[in-house]
Amino acid sequence: MNEKLRKIKAVVMKYPILVFLTAAVLVALFFTPNFFTVFNLKNLLLQSTDLLILSCGLTLVQLNAGIDFSITSVLSLGSVLGAYLMARTPLAANPLLGICAAVLMMAGTGVVFGIINGAAVTRLKMPSFIVTLVMQMIGSGAAVLFVNSIAAEATLSATIAGLPPAFGVLGGLGNWFFVPVLIAAAVFLFSDWLLTKTRFGRNVYAVGTNARTAEVSGIPVKKTIFLLFVLCGLYAGISSILATARNQSGIPTLGDKMFLNIIGAVIIGGTSVLGGSGGVRQTLLGVIFMSLMTNVMNLMNVTWYIILLVQGILIFVVAMMDYVMKRQSAYQEN
Numbered sequence: 001m002n003e004k005l006r007k008i009k010a011v012v013m014k015y016p017i018l019v020f021l022t023a024a025v026l027v028a029l030f031f032t033p034n035f036f037t038v039f040n041l042k043n044l045l046l047q048s049t050d051l052l053i054l055s056c057g058l059t060l061v062q063l064n065a066g067i068d069f070s071i072t073s074v075l076s077l078g079s080v081l082g083a084y085l086m087a088r089t090p091l092a093a094n095p096l097l098g099i100c101a102a103v104l105m106m107a108g109t110g111v112v113f114g115i116i117n118g119a120a121v122t123r124l125k126m127p128s129f130i131v132t133l134v135m136q137m138i139g140s141g142a143a144v145l146f147v148n149s150i151a152a153e154a155t156l157s158a159t160i161a162g163l164p165p166a167f168g169v170l171g172g173l174g175n176w177f178f179v180p181v182l183i184a185a186a187v188f189l190f191s192d193w194l195l196t197k198t199r200f201g202r203n204v205y206a207v208g209t210n211a212r213t214a215e216v217s218g219i220p221v222k223k224t225i226f227l228l229f230v231l232c233g234l235y236a237g238i239s240s241i242l243a244t245a246r247n248q249s250g251i252p253t254l255g256d257k258m259f260l261n262i263i264g265a266v267i268i269g270g271t272s273v274l275g276g277s278g279g280v281r282q283t284l285l286g287v288i289f290m291s292l293m294t295n296v297m298n299l300m301n302v303t304w305y306i307i308l309l310v311q312g313i314l315i316f317v318v319a320m321m322d323y324v325m326k327r328q329s330a331y332q333e334n
Contacts, residue, residue, distance in 0.1 A: 016318055017268055017285045024292045032299040040295070046172050046246065048291040049184035050075075050239045052284065054258065055265040056191045057235030059283045060228045062266055063195075063208045065275030066121070066128040068229065071236040071262070073139025074113050075255030078106035078240035080143050083160035083250025086167065088150065095164035102167070106244070107237040113139065114233025118226035128229075143252035160250035171246030180242045187235060191280040204228065208275035260308070264315045265290045272322050 028035045035041075054071055061068045082102035085091055091098035113135055120131040147158045172180045195201035203224045206214040215221045243254055269286025271278025290311070297307050 015270065016321060017270055017282070017289060020268060020314065021285065021289050021292070024289055024296060028292065028296050032296050034299055035296060040299070042177055044291055044295050045181060046177055047295075048287055049172075049180040050243050051258070051261055051265060051291060052184045052287045053187045053235050053239040053242070054262045055269075055283045055287050056187055056280045057232035058262055058266050059269075059271050059278065059280050060191065060195075060204070061128070061232045062271050062273065063204050063275055063278060064211075064225055064228055065208055065273070066225070066228070067132060067263075068117060068128065068232050069132040069259065070113050070117060070135035070139055071110075071232060071239075072255030072259050073136045073143065074110045074233060074236035075240045075243060075258070076143040076252050077139045077146075078109040078237050079244040079254045080147050080160055080250035080252050081109060082106040082241070082244055083163055084146075084150070086164055087160055087162040087250075092162075092164075095166055099164060099167050103170075103241055106240045107234060110233040110235070110237025110240065111230060112233070113236070114230035115226075117233065118229035121229065122222040122226045140252075140256070147250065147252045158252070161248070163244075163248050163250075165248075167245050168248055169245070171242055171244070171248070173246065173248070180246070183238065183242065187238065188280055188284060195279050200224070200227070205276060208277075210276075260311055260315075261290050261294070264311050267315050267322070268318045273319050274322070 054075075057071060058068055082105045085102045085105055086095070086098040089098075091101055117128070117131050117135060120126045121128050147160060150160070168174065169176045169179055170183075172178070195204060203214070203219045206217070206219055207221050207224050211221050240254070244250060247254070265286035266278075266283050267273060267286070268289060269278070269284070270282035293310070294307060297310070
Protein backbone atom coordinates (compact mmCIF):
# COMPACT_ATOMS: atom_id res chain seq x y z
CA MET A 1 0.00 0.00 0.00
CA ASN A 2 2.80 2.40 0.90
CA GLU A 3 4.49 1.68 -2.42
CA LYS A 4 1.29 2.50 -4.31
CA LEU A 5 0.89 5.74 -2.35
CA ARG A 6 4.47 6.71 -3.17
CA LYS A 7 3.85 6.07 -6.87
CA ILE A 8 0.65 8.12 -6.80
CA LYS A 9 2.45 10.93 -5.01
CA ALA A 10 5.25 10.85 -7.59
CA VAL A 11 2.76 11.09 -10.46
CA VAL A 12 0.88 13.95 -8.78
CA MET A 13 4.12 15.83 -8.12
CA LYS A 14 5.29 15.34 -11.69
CA TYR A 15 1.95 15.84 -13.47
CA PRO A 16 -0.31 17.96 -11.21
CA ILE A 17 -2.15 19.15 -14.32
CA LEU A 18 -3.85 15.73 -14.56
CA VAL A 19 -5.38 16.21 -11.12
CA PHE A 20 -6.49 19.76 -11.91
CA LEU A 21 -8.03 18.74 -15.23
CA THR A 22 -9.93 15.88 -13.63
CA ALA A 23 -11.31 18.20 -10.96
CA ALA A 24 -12.34 20.82 -13.52
CA VAL A 25 -14.12 18.25 -15.68
CA LEU A 26 -16.01 16.86 -12.67
CA VAL A 27 -17.13 20.35 -11.64
CA ALA A 28 -18.27 21.04 -15.22
CA LEU A 29 -20.23 17.79 -15.28
CA PHE A 30 -22.05 18.18 -11.97
CA PHE A 31 -22.37 21.92 -11.36
CA THR A 32 -22.64 23.66 -14.75
CA PRO A 33 -25.43 22.24 -16.93
CA ASN A 34 -24.91 25.03 -19.48
CA PHE A 35 -21.31 24.01 -20.08
CA PHE A 36 -22.01 21.40 -22.74
CA THR A 37 -24.12 23.64 -24.97
CA VAL A 38 -22.90 24.22 -28.53
CA PHE A 39 -22.78 27.98 -27.96
CA ASN A 40 -20.58 27.70 -24.86
CA LEU A 41 -18.21 25.10 -26.32
CA LYS A 42 -17.78 27.18 -29.48
CA ASN A 43 -16.95 30.29 -27.46
CA LEU A 44 -14.60 28.30 -25.24
CA LEU A 45 -12.75 26.98 -28.30
CA LEU A 46 -12.40 30.44 -29.83
CA GLN A 47 -11.17 32.02 -26.61
CA SER A 48 -8.63 29.24 -26.19
CA THR A 49 -6.97 29.99 -29.53
CA ASP A 50 -5.41 33.25 -28.32
CA LEU A 51 -4.31 31.67 -25.05
CA LEU A 52 -2.71 28.70 -26.82
CA ILE A 53 -0.73 30.84 -29.25
CA LEU A 54 0.51 33.23 -26.57
CA SER A 55 1.28 30.37 -24.18
CA CYS A 56 3.31 28.54 -26.84
CA GLY A 57 5.40 31.67 -27.27
CA LEU A 58 5.95 32.09 -23.55
CA THR A 59 6.82 28.39 -23.25
CA LEU A 60 9.70 28.86 -25.68
CA VAL A 61 11.12 31.69 -23.59
CA GLN A 62 10.49 29.98 -20.27
CA LEU A 63 12.36 26.87 -21.40
CA ASN A 64 15.37 29.16 -21.15
CA ALA A 65 14.27 30.23 -17.64
CA GLY A 66 13.22 33.57 -19.14
CA ILE A 67 10.01 35.57 -19.11
CA ASP A 68 8.27 37.90 -21.55
CA PHE A 69 5.78 40.32 -20.02
CA SER A 70 5.58 42.34 -23.23
CA ILE A 71 3.43 39.87 -25.17
CA THR A 72 0.22 41.41 -23.82
CA SER A 73 1.28 44.88 -24.96
CA VAL A 74 2.09 43.49 -28.42
CA LEU A 75 -1.50 42.28 -28.48
CA SER A 76 -2.76 45.79 -27.75
CA LEU A 77 -0.36 47.87 -29.82
CA GLY A 78 -0.57 45.56 -32.83
CA SER A 79 -4.35 45.70 -32.60
CA VAL A 80 -4.63 49.48 -32.80
CA LEU A 81 -1.94 49.86 -35.47
CA GLY A 82 -3.50 47.21 -37.68
CA ALA A 83 -7.01 48.61 -37.17
CA TYR A 84 -5.77 52.08 -38.03
CA LEU A 85 -4.36 50.87 -41.35
CA MET A 86 -7.63 49.20 -42.28
CA ALA A 87 -10.03 51.93 -41.14
CA ARG A 88 -8.29 55.32 -41.09
CA THR A 89 -5.91 55.34 -44.07
CA PRO A 90 -6.37 55.28 -47.87
CA LEU A 91 -6.08 51.49 -47.60
CA ALA A 92 -9.67 51.50 -46.33
CA ALA A 93 -10.79 51.92 -49.94
CA ASN A 94 -9.25 48.53 -50.79
CA PRO A 95 -10.25 46.09 -48.01
CA LEU A 96 -8.10 43.19 -49.24
CA LEU A 97 -4.98 45.33 -49.47
CA GLY A 98 -5.78 46.89 -46.10
CA ILE A 99 -6.16 43.50 -44.46
CA CYS A 100 -2.84 42.28 -45.88
CA ALA A 101 -1.06 45.44 -44.69
CA ALA A 102 -2.65 45.18 -41.26
CA VAL A 103 -1.67 41.52 -40.86
CA LEU A 104 1.93 42.38 -41.71
CA MET A 105 1.83 45.34 -39.33
CA MET A 106 0.55 43.27 -36.40
CA ALA A 107 2.95 40.40 -36.98
CA GLY A 108 5.78 42.90 -37.54
CA THR A 109 5.00 44.66 -34.26
CA GLY A 110 5.53 41.38 -32.43
CA VAL A 111 8.78 40.69 -34.26
CA VAL A 112 10.13 44.16 -33.46
CA PHE A 113 9.35 43.69 -29.77
CA GLY A 114 11.00 40.27 -29.90
CA ILE A 115 14.13 41.68 -31.53
CA ILE A 116 14.41 44.43 -28.92
CA ASN A 117 13.87 42.00 -26.05
CA GLY A 118 16.26 39.42 -27.47
CA ALA A 119 18.99 41.97 -28.21
CA ALA A 120 18.74 43.53 -24.75
CA VAL A 121 18.97 40.12 -23.05
CA THR A 122 21.77 38.66 -25.19
CA ARG A 123 23.83 41.74 -26.10
CA LEU A 124 23.34 44.00 -23.11
CA LYS A 125 22.96 41.04 -20.71
CA MET A 126 19.90 42.59 -19.09
CA PRO A 127 17.51 40.32 -17.13
CA SER A 128 14.50 39.35 -19.23
CA PHE A 129 12.27 40.27 -16.29
CA ILE A 130 13.32 43.94 -16.44
CA VAL A 131 13.53 44.24 -20.22
CA THR A 132 10.15 42.76 -21.02
CA LEU A 133 8.40 44.52 -18.12
CA VAL A 134 9.66 47.87 -19.44
CA MET A 135 8.62 46.94 -22.98
CA GLN A 136 5.20 45.97 -21.67
CA MET A 137 4.82 49.40 -20.11
CA ILE A 138 6.00 51.14 -23.27
CA GLY A 139 3.76 49.10 -25.56
CA SER A 140 0.64 49.48 -23.42
CA GLY A 141 1.19 53.20 -22.99
CA ALA A 142 1.85 53.67 -26.69
CA ALA A 143 -1.35 51.81 -27.63
CA VAL A 144 -3.56 54.02 -25.43
CA LEU A 145 -1.73 57.19 -26.49
CA PHE A 146 -2.08 56.33 -30.18
CA VAL A 147 -5.83 55.71 -29.98
CA ASN A 148 -6.43 58.81 -27.88
CA SER A 149 -4.50 60.92 -30.38
CA ILE A 150 -6.98 60.07 -33.14
CA ALA A 151 -10.15 59.64 -31.07
CA ALA A 152 -12.76 62.35 -30.69
CA GLU A 153 -12.74 61.81 -26.92
CA ALA A 154 -9.62 60.63 -25.08
CA THR A 155 -10.63 57.73 -22.84
CA LEU A 156 -9.26 54.31 -21.95
CA SER A 157 -12.31 52.76 -23.61
CA ALA A 158 -11.68 54.44 -26.98
CA THR A 159 -11.32 51.98 -29.87
CA ILE A 160 -10.78 52.02 -33.64
CA ALA A 161 -13.85 50.60 -35.35
CA GLY A 162 -14.97 50.28 -38.97
CA LEU A 163 -12.81 47.30 -39.91
CA PRO A 164 -13.59 45.39 -43.15
CA PRO A 165 -16.18 42.61 -42.56
CA ALA A 166 -13.91 40.17 -44.42
CA PHE A 167 -11.29 40.63 -41.69
CA GLY A 168 -13.68 38.94 -39.27
CA VAL A 169 -13.01 35.61 -40.99
CA LEU A 170 -9.61 35.48 -39.26
CA GLY A 171 -11.36 35.87 -35.93
CA GLY A 172 -13.84 33.09 -36.55
CA LEU A 173 -16.92 35.26 -36.92
CA GLY A 174 -20.01 33.84 -38.56
CA ASN A 175 -19.49 30.32 -39.87
CA TRP A 176 -15.70 30.68 -39.94
CA PHE A 177 -14.99 29.72 -36.32
CA PHE A 178 -12.64 26.95 -37.49
CA VAL A 179 -10.18 29.45 -39.07
CA PRO A 180 -8.55 30.70 -35.84
CA VAL A 181 -8.67 27.14 -34.49
CA LEU A 182 -6.65 25.91 -37.47
CA ILE A 183 -4.19 28.80 -37.12
CA ALA A 184 -3.68 28.06 -33.41
CA ALA A 185 -3.25 24.35 -34.21
CA ALA A 186 -0.63 25.22 -36.84
CA VAL A 187 1.30 27.36 -34.34
CA PHE A 188 1.17 24.56 -31.77
CA LEU A 189 2.29 21.85 -34.22
CA PHE A 190 5.11 24.02 -35.55
CA SER A 191 6.31 24.77 -32.01
CA ASP A 192 6.19 21.11 -31.05
CA TRP A 193 8.09 20.12 -34.19
CA LEU A 194 10.65 22.83 -33.52
CA LEU A 195 11.29 21.64 -29.97
CA THR A 196 11.21 17.88 -30.53
CA LYS A 197 12.49 17.29 -34.06
CA THR A 198 15.15 19.91 -34.76
CA ARG A 199 18.65 20.75 -33.62
CA PHE A 200 17.39 24.16 -32.54
CA GLY A 201 14.97 22.45 -30.16
CA ARG A 202 17.76 20.38 -28.63
CA ASN A 203 19.76 23.57 -28.23
CA VAL A 204 16.84 25.22 -26.43
CA TYR A 205 16.71 22.48 -23.79
CA ALA A 206 20.50 22.42 -23.43
CA VAL A 207 20.68 26.19 -22.93
CA GLY A 208 17.78 26.10 -20.48
CA THR A 209 19.38 23.32 -18.46
CA ASN A 210 22.82 24.93 -18.20
CA ALA A 211 23.77 27.83 -20.47
CA ARG A 212 27.44 27.77 -19.49
CA THR A 213 27.82 24.07 -20.27
CA ALA A 214 25.92 24.52 -23.54
CA GLU A 215 28.27 27.30 -24.61
CA VAL A 216 31.32 25.16 -23.84
CA SER A 217 29.74 22.42 -25.96
CA GLY A 218 29.63 24.73 -28.96
CA ILE A 219 25.93 25.61 -28.86
CA PRO A 220 25.19 29.21 -30.01
CA VAL A 221 23.63 30.31 -26.72
CA LYS A 222 23.03 33.97 -27.58
CA LYS A 223 21.56 33.18 -30.99
CA THR A 224 19.25 30.57 -29.48
CA ILE A 225 17.95 32.93 -26.78
CA PHE A 226 17.53 35.76 -29.30
CA LEU A 227 15.45 33.59 -31.65
CA LEU A 228 13.26 32.45 -28.76
CA PHE A 229 12.27 36.04 -28.00
CA VAL A 230 11.66 36.79 -31.68
CA LEU A 231 9.38 33.75 -32.00
CA CYS A 232 7.55 34.71 -28.83
CA GLY A 233 6.97 38.20 -30.22
CA LEU A 234 5.79 36.80 -33.56
CA TYR A 235 3.28 34.55 -31.81
CA ALA A 236 1.96 37.56 -29.89
CA GLY A 237 1.55 39.38 -33.20
CA ILE A 238 -0.43 36.45 -34.63
CA SER A 239 -2.66 36.41 -31.56
CA SER A 240 -3.21 40.15 -32.01
CA ILE A 241 -4.50 39.48 -35.54
CA LEU A 242 -7.02 36.87 -34.39
CA ALA A 243 -8.26 38.82 -31.36
CA THR A 244 -8.65 42.05 -33.33
CA ALA A 245 -10.54 40.25 -36.09
CA ARG A 246 -12.87 38.64 -33.56
CA ASN A 247 -13.61 41.99 -31.89
CA GLN A 248 -13.72 43.84 -35.23
CA SER A 249 -11.99 46.82 -33.66
CA GLY A 250 -8.59 47.99 -32.50
CA ILE A 251 -8.58 47.88 -28.69
CA PRO A 252 -5.68 49.53 -26.79
CA THR A 253 -6.37 47.45 -23.66
CA LEU A 254 -6.86 44.15 -25.48
CA GLY A 255 -4.28 42.11 -23.59
CA ASP A 256 -4.36 43.83 -20.20
CA LYS A 257 -5.88 40.95 -18.21
CA MET A 258 -4.42 37.98 -20.07
CA PHE A 259 -0.96 37.49 -18.62
CA LEU A 260 -2.02 35.57 -15.53
CA ASN A 261 -3.86 33.06 -17.73
CA ILE A 262 -0.84 32.76 -20.02
CA ILE A 263 1.75 32.20 -17.31
CA GLY A 264 -0.72 29.94 -15.52
CA ALA A 265 -1.16 27.73 -18.59
CA VAL A 266 2.60 27.41 -19.00
CA ILE A 267 3.47 26.73 -15.35
CA ILE A 268 0.47 24.58 -14.46
CA GLY A 269 0.96 22.70 -17.73
CA GLY A 270 4.38 21.59 -16.55
CA THR A 271 7.07 23.80 -18.08
CA SER A 272 9.60 24.52 -15.35
CA VAL A 273 10.06 28.09 -14.16
CA LEU A 274 13.74 27.22 -13.85
CA GLY A 275 14.04 26.23 -17.51
CA GLY A 276 15.24 23.10 -19.24
CA SER A 277 12.10 20.95 -18.97
CA GLY A 278 8.56 21.05 -20.30
CA GLY A 279 7.25 21.94 -23.74
CA VAL A 280 4.20 22.97 -25.71
CA ARG A 281 2.49 19.59 -25.26
CA GLN A 282 2.37 20.22 -21.54
CA THR A 283 1.31 23.80 -22.21
CA LEU A 284 -1.64 22.56 -24.28
CA LEU A 285 -2.93 20.74 -21.19
CA GLY A 286 -2.42 23.91 -19.19
CA VAL A 287 -4.38 25.94 -21.73
CA ILE A 288 -7.24 23.44 -21.63
CA PHE A 289 -7.33 23.60 -17.84
CA MET A 290 -7.12 27.41 -17.56
CA SER A 291 -9.81 27.92 -20.21
CA LEU A 292 -12.02 25.22 -18.68
CA MET A 293 -11.63 26.53 -15.14
CA THR A 294 -12.33 30.15 -16.06
CA ASN A 295 -15.33 29.19 -18.18
CA VAL A 296 -16.84 26.95 -15.51
CA MET A 297 -16.39 29.54 -12.77
CA ASN A 298 -17.98 32.21 -14.97
CA LEU A 299 -20.96 29.93 -15.60
CA MET A 300 -21.23 29.49 -11.84
CA ASN A 301 -21.31 33.30 -11.47
CA VAL A 302 -18.11 33.33 -9.42
CA THR A 303 -16.80 36.90 -9.09
CA TRP A 304 -13.64 37.84 -10.97
CA TYR A 305 -11.52 38.40 -7.86
CA ILE A 306 -12.32 34.89 -6.60
CA ILE A 307 -11.25 33.52 -10.00
CA LEU A 308 -8.07 35.59 -9.71
CA LEU A 309 -7.44 34.23 -6.22
CA VAL A 310 -7.89 30.61 -7.30
CA GLN A 311 -5.60 31.07 -10.32
CA GLY A 312 -2.91 32.69 -8.19
CA ILE A 313 -3.01 29.91 -5.60
CA LEU A 314 -2.77 27.17 -8.23
CA ILE A 315 0.16 28.85 -10.00
CA PHE A 316 1.98 29.27 -6.67
CA VAL A 317 1.41 25.64 -5.67
CA VAL A 318 2.64 24.23 -8.99
CA ALA A 319 5.67 26.56 -9.09
CA MET A 320 6.56 25.51 -5.54
CA MET A 321 6.23 21.82 -6.45
CA ASP A 322 8.48 22.36 -9.47
CA TYR A 323 11.09 24.10 -7.33
CA VAL A 324 11.03 21.34 -4.70
CA MET A 325 11.42 18.61 -7.33
CA LYS A 326 14.31 20.45 -9.01
CA ARG A 327 16.05 20.94 -5.67
CA GLN A 328 15.63 17.26 -4.74
CA SER A 329 16.96 16.20 -8.12
CA ALA A 330 20.01 18.45 -7.78
CA TYR A 331 20.62 17.12 -4.25
CA GLN A 332 20.48 13.49 -5.45
CA GLU A 333 22.92 14.22 -8.28
CA ASN A 334 25.40 15.72 -5.83
